[in-house]
Amino acid sequence: MKILIIGATGAIGKIVTPALAQKHEVITAGRNSGDIQVDISSADSIKAMFNLVKNIDACVCVAGDSHTGDLATLTEENLNLGIKNKLIGQANLVLIGQNYLNDNGSFTLTSGKMGDKPIKNAAGKAIVNGGINSFMMAASLEMPRGLRINVVSPSKISDIPVNDLIDGYLKSIENGTNGEIIKINY
Numbered sequence: 370m371k372i373l374i375i376g377a378t379g380a381i382g383k384i385v386t387p388a389l390a391q392k393h394e395v396i397t398a399g400r401n402s403g404d405i406q407v408d409i410s411s412a413d414s415i416k417a418m419f420n421l422v423k424n425i426d427a428c429v430c431v432a433g434d435s436h437t438g439d440l441a442t443l444t445e446e447n448l449n450l451g452i453k454n455k456l457i458g459q460a461n462l463v464l465i466g467q468n469y470l471n472d473n474g475s476f477t478l479t480s481g482k483m484g485d486k487p488i489k490n491a492a493g494k495a496i497v498n499g500g501i502n503s504f505m506m507a508a509s510l511e512m513p514r515g516l517r518i519n520v521v522s523p524s525k526i527s528d529i530p531v532n533d534l535i536d537g538y539l540k541s542i543e544n545g546t547n548g549e550i551i552k553i554n555y
């Protein structure tokens with residue numbers, strides 16, 4: 370498969386990318402890193418990326434910022450950071466990318482445990498992760514041309530056995546799974 374991975378140099382990307390590269394052709398993307406440059410918070414940038422990379426079978430996103438902080442000081446601006454970047458950024462990857470991926474290809478987005486098992490100081494992450502999970506479940510019902518979509522939702526990766534994290538992404542990419550929130554180490 371030809372796999373596009375956005376955020377390959379990050380904490381999760383550094384673990385998942387070499388594992389994918391053992392079996393697949395991998396193209397990496399990031400704002401300042403990777404084979405090609407993209408900022409997922411910009412729809413124009415996403416379009417430019419998909420116009421550059423052709424014949425993608427799987428688009429994997431392990432990128433996107435969101436805010437950590439207590440409820441008392443949380444602001445709309447704080448929320449918008451994650452909404453614009455991690456939530457709408459990943460949704461736009463799907464909305465735009467659905468017109469570019471090969472038939473029967475897949476999207477794998479990343480949310481996180483704070484979406485459904487939050488701890489304190491996580492409202493800024495919860496709103497984003499919950500949105501990603503809900504968007505994915507609804508979008509999975511209407512994907513064209515046999516395309517699939519899943520979300521990997523990890524807990525803190527320092528607490529996760531490396532192979533569990535890799536297996537989560539492989540399940541989405543290789544196993545025909547569709548519409549699933551793949552929870553890692555809850």
Ligand SMILES: NC(=O)c1ccc[n+]([C@@H]2O[C@H](COP(=O)([O-])OP(=O)(O)OC[C@H]3O[C@@H](n4cnc5c(N)ncnc54)[C@H](OP(=O)(O)O)[C@@H]3O)[C@@H](O)[C@H]2O)c1
Nearest residue numbers: 376378379380381399400401402408409431432481525526
């Ligand atoms: N780390 C964890 O414990 C954990 C747990 C659960 C969920 N998550 C989620 O998993 C995702 C990745 O986490 P991480 O810890 O691996 O992040 P990270 O270490 O900060 O790495 C982020 C990666 O994404 C790229 N990136 C960031 N913003 C981007 C943008 N707007 N457009 C394109 N590329 C962008 C970065 O490269 P450039 O700087 O070159 O753009 C980098 O390669 C995040 O959404 C995070 O919330 C992380």
